[in-house]
Amino acid sequence: MTDGPVRQASLREHNLGLVLRQAASWSSRSGRRLAGPRQELEGEVARPPSRADIAAATSLTRATVSALVDDLIAGGLLTEVGPAPRAGAGRPAAGLVLSADGPAGLGLEINVDYLAACVVDLAGGVRHREVRRADQRPGRPDQVLAEVAGLAADARAHAERQGLTVAGAAVAVPGLVTPAGLVRLAPNLGWRDVDVPDGLDALDGLPVTVDNEANLAALGELHAGPTGPASFLYVSGEVGIGAGIVLQGALFRGARGWSGELGHVAVRPDGPACRCGARGCLEQYSGQEAILRAAGVGGTDDLRPRAEAGESVVLAALAEAGAALGVAVAGVVNLLDVEAVVLGGIYAPLAEWLGPAVRAEIGQRVLTAAWSPVEVRPSLLGGDAAVMGAAGMVVRAIHDHPARWLARVAT
Amino acid sequence: MTDGPVRQASLREHNLGLVLRQAASWSSRSGRRLAGPRQELEGEVARPPSRADIAAATSLTRATVSALVDDLIAGGLLTEVGPAPRAGAGRPAAGLVLSADGPAGLGLEINVDYLAACVVDLAGGVRHREVRRADQRPGRPDQVLAEVAGLAADARAHAERQGLTVAGAAVAVPGLVTPAGLVRLAPNLGWRDVDVPDGLDALDGLPVTVDNEANLAALGELHAGPTGPASFLYVSGEVGIGAGIVLQGALFRGARGWSGELGHVAVRPDGPACRCGARGCLEQYSGQEAILRAAGVGGTDDLRPRAEAGESVVLAALAEAGAALGVAVAGVVNLLDVEAVVLGGIYAPLAEWLGPAVRAEIGQRVLTAAWSPVEVRPSLLGGDAAVMGAAGMVVRAIHDHPARWLARVAT
Numbered sequence: 001m002t003d004g005p006v007r008q009a010s011l012r013e014h015n016l017g018l019v020l021r022q023a024a025s026w027s028s029r030s031g032r033r034l035a036g037p038r039q040e041l042e043g044e045v046a047r048p049p050s051r052a053d054i055a056a057a058t059s060l061t062r063a064t065v066s067a068l069v070d071d072l073i074a075g076g077l078l079t080e081v082g083p084a085p086r087a088g089a090g091r092p093a094a095g096l097v098l099s100a101d102g103p104a105g106l107g108l109e110i111n112v113d114y115l116a117a118c119v120v121d122l123a124g125g126v127r128h129r130e131v132r133r134a135d136q137r138p139g140r141p142d143q144v145l146a147e148v149a150g151l152a153a154d155a156r157a158h159a160e161r162q163g164l165t166v167a168g169a170a171v172a173v174p175g176l177v178t179p180a181g182l183v184r185l186a187p188n189l190g191w192r193d194v195d196v197p198d199g200l201d202a203l204d205g206l207p208v209t210v211d212n213e214a215n216l217a218a219l220g221e222l223h224a225g226p227t228g229p230a231s232f233l234y235v236s237g238e239v240g241i242g243a244g245i246v247l248q249g250a251l252f253r254g255a256r257g258w259s260g261e262l263g264h265v266a267v268r269p270d271g272p273a274c275r276c277g278a279r280g281c282l283e284q285y286s287g288q289e290a291i292l293r294a295a296g297v298g299g300t301d302d303l304r305p306r307a308e309a310g311e312s313v314v315l316a317a318l319a320e321a322g323a324a325l326g327v328a329v330a331g332v333v334n335l336l337d338v339e340a341v342v343l344g345g346i347y348a349p350l351a352e353w354l355g356p357a358v359r360a361e362i363g364q365r366v367l368t369a370a371w372s373p374v375e376v377r378p379s380l381l382g383g384d385a386a387v388m389g390a391a392g393m394v395v396r397a398i399h400d401h402p403a404r405w406l407a408r409v410a411t
Numbered sequence: 412m413t414d415g416p417v418r419q420a421s422l423r424e425h426n427l428g429l430v431l432r433q434a435a436s437w438s439s440r441s442g443r444r445l446a447g448p449r450q451e452l453e454g455e456v457a458r459p460p461s462r463a464d465i466a467a468a469t470s471l472t473r474a475t476v477s478a479l480v481d482d483l484i485a486g487g488l489l490t491e492v493g494p495a496p497r498a499g500a501g502r503p504a505a506g507l508v509l510s511a512d513g514p515a516g517l518g519l520e521i522n523v524d525y526l527a528a529c530v531v532d533l534a535g536g537v538r539h540r541e542v543r544r545a546d547q548r549p550g551r552p553d554q555v556l557a558e559v560a561g562l563a564a565d566a567r568a569h570a571e572r573q574g575l576t577v578a579g580a581a582v583a584v585p586g587l588v589t590p591a592g593l594v595r596l597a598p599n600l601g602w603r604d605v606d607v608p609d610g611l612d613a614l615d616g617l618p619v620t621v622d623n624e625a626n627l628a629a630l631g632e633l634h635a636g637p638t639g640p641a642s643f644l645y646v647s648g649e650v651g652i653g654a655g656i657v658l659q660g661a662l663f664r665g666a667r668g669w670s671g672e673l674g675h676v677a678v679r680p681d682g683p684a685c686r687c688g689a690r691g692c693l694e695q696y697s698g699q700e701a702i703l704r705a706a707g708v709g710g711t712d713d714l715r716p717r718a719e720a721g722e723s724v725v726l727a728a729l730a731e732a733g734a735a736l737g738v739a740v741a742g743v744v745n746l747l748d749v750e751a752v753v754l755g756g757i758y759a760p761l762a763e764w765l766g767p768a769v770r771a772e773i774g775q776r777v778l779t780a781a782w783s784p785v786e787v788r789p790s791l792l793g794g795d796a797a798v799m800g801a802a803g804m805v806v807r808a809i810h811d812h813p814a815r816w817l818a819r820v821a822t
Contacts, residue, residue: 176779184779184782185778185779187778229666230666231666243746245747247663248666252658252747253748254747254748254749255640255641255658255659255748256748256750256782256783257748258783259746259748260746261745261746261777261778261779262746264745264776266678266738266741266776267680269678269679269734269735269738276776276778277775278776281776323680324680327677327680328742330677331676331677331742334673334675335654335670335671335672335673335676335743335746335747336663336665336670336746337664337665337666337667337668337670338665338666339666339667364688364689365675365677365689365692366672366675367587367596367669367675368595368596368667368669371595371667372667372669
């Protein structure tokens with residue numbers, strides 16, 4: 001129950017959202033979601049909804065729906081598509097779909113050994129993607145951010161040549177980020193108190209948000225593919241190990257926004273020293289560098305082929321990393337009773353070898369394992385989850401608040 | 412925004428709740444909350460609200476408020492108290508307070524070495540409390556439940572002699588409980604698949620709910636005393652160790668209701684065998700039996716006096732238990748970014764000795780400890796938290812849905 005009458009302006013906002021989401025829900029049923037090219041969903045592809053369909057589904061009058069649809073088309077959010085020729089009497093109505101050449105989201109990612117950018121359109125299509133692999137640790141934060149700004153400018157230019165308008169950017173960083181975009185600490189990058197929007201020169205006036213990479217990857221995973229479990233732990237394996245915790249279908253950020261530091265959960269309290277100052281953190285057993293060292297392999301790209309070739313040292317290294325990961329993850333399942341564990345980052349292509357050890361630890365250590373099986377599976381988006389989740393967050397903000405976008409383009 | 416017009420019946424339900432909570436909020440401001448005798452809150456004690464005050468606070472008409480208040484008085488939920496004599500013109504209005512002789516909640520607790528019952532009235536007063544200390548492990552579940560039913564009958568008789576009506580019971584159990592009240596597993600009691608409502612013969616028709624003891628204790632703690640942090644970890648130290656996780660002011664139960672199994676988080680993956688079948692669980696380091704064994708002490712009641720006397724073996728045992736608890740708790744804080752850790756059960760009277768070790772591990776292991784201090788403190792309710800939380804849950808259900816209670820007494 002609301003405390004008073006709904007004002008006209010907020011009623012229009014509400015109804016714009018209702019109408020847009022009707023078209024969006026068709027787009028997602030037809031398989032166009034925030035997913036990479038790997039993932040093609042199957043299922044019935046119904047015709048896109050007409051104005052009359054939307055009026056029927058929302059209980060709004062046809063006149064109201066038509067006026068709202070006109071505004072959404074003018075703002076570049078919806079497109080009318082011609083009906084398929086049909087036998088019988090009457091002119092079939094045009095269908096409404098999310099616009100593939102309206103506003104788009106720019107995702108950026110700063111990680112220890114790569115930088116990435118991608119552009120996702122309103123209908124979930126990936127329209128641009130670039131990854132630059134290089135160790136970012138030697139560079140000063142301002143140098144790294146200047147290169148990210150360059151990636152962003154390239155991505156924006158590519159998007160604009162395709163007729164898109166980049167509506168905003170979200171930046172994924174492997175560290176602790178304040179709501180204002182200050183990176184308090186990114187231990188594996190060696191960053192402390194780095195102002196990311198400032199260092200990006202706010203990308204020429206584009207709205208910029210900054211968030212933890214595991215959080216954005218978990219959001220990417222949540223919205224990719226078919227509806228999965230409502231509660232899961234997304235584990236991001238990189239040089240550091242982060243986690244995004246999804247509870248009841250929503251990202252859980254913690255009281256101060258700093259949840260998910262799985263990499264610093266202790267596996268052995270007196271284990272090897274960690275960069276964070278503590279001992280025996282999971283990162284020291286299952287982080288990328290620990291795996292490469294134990295496997296005697298130079299780069300992460302070599303791990304999968306050498307595991308496939310059955311090299312015993314590599315297999316042993318993965319089993320050991322998986323067991324330590326399983327100990328920490330079993331603790332999380334004991335505490336949070338999540339339904340699934342998603343292996344992301346470098347863990348995604350290695351899930352075939354890490355998964356069995358993780359499952360074994362869960363089976364042995366989780367008190368409820370006998371009644372409540374926990375699914376352990378690779379991420380659908382793999383290494384792209386964070387940058388795709390970042391771009392998707394920008395796009396979903398438009399889905400959720402189309403009136404704000406219309407107000408921006410009207411001025 | 413609601414989907415349609417609010418029906419008259421649900422409008423009345425809603426408004427009954429509004430009116431009752433106005434009186435309840437005065438009662439809680441004046442210090443009458445679900446707290447034990449230990450805790451006397453200070454602060455201004457305003458006069459209880461009159462019908463006119465409630466009309467002003469809720470924007471309902473005076474006539475509507477008066478009709479609702481009459482119903483709440485008739486149902487035994489509100490009581491009118493006479494105004495203090497006042498100088499000047501006009502007859503001062505009567506004040507409305509929660510009834511101290513209307514419906515009450517019965518809390519029951521089954522733990523490894525004690526059984527407990529308590530009755531809490533609508534205004535939060537504890538009207539009856541009984542604890543029977545005895546090892547429950549030798550008894551069969553049906554024998555234990557028969558004794559609990561006896562405790563419940565005594566409590567109910569005591570309450571009725573004071574003019575109260577017991578509205579329902581909630582039972583705290585140290586184990587995994589299904590929504591129907593089946594105890595799937597209580598490892599330290601040795602229970603598997605025990606139907607608690609059935610074993611209690613449903614207490615002569617009383618509505619009975621069953622819940623995990625740490626969950627109920629966390630709820631007790633959440634509603635006891637002044638408004639505390641919105642996110643905290645309540646740790647229940649008994650023979651087993653459980654946790655209740657409060658996030659954003661609400662108990663987090665997990666996807667299937669089985670969250671909070673802190674006692675089975677691994678401290679050392681290859682440590683001593685646990686009753687659950689795994690190795691190195693926290694319970695093996697910081698459970699009641701591990702502490703007593705290390706301290707060379709026979710019963711938990713002896714721990715505090717001997718720690719106060721400075722016995723070095725006891726102090727070392729507590730420091731060691733605190734350190735292991737701190738390792739596990741630091742992992743939770745890294746994951747969930749909670750603002751406080753509440754030491755409950757046998758940990759509450761020992762917090763002076765356990766707290767420093769827990770704080771040291773948090774300080775060393777939590778990545779954000781430098782910016783986000785985490786409060787570590789004893790439970791306000793001590794060993795009574797679960798049974799008080801159970802009784803309080805029954806009472807709060809009446810606060811939240813007074814119309815349901817009125818419908819019950821009307822038939």
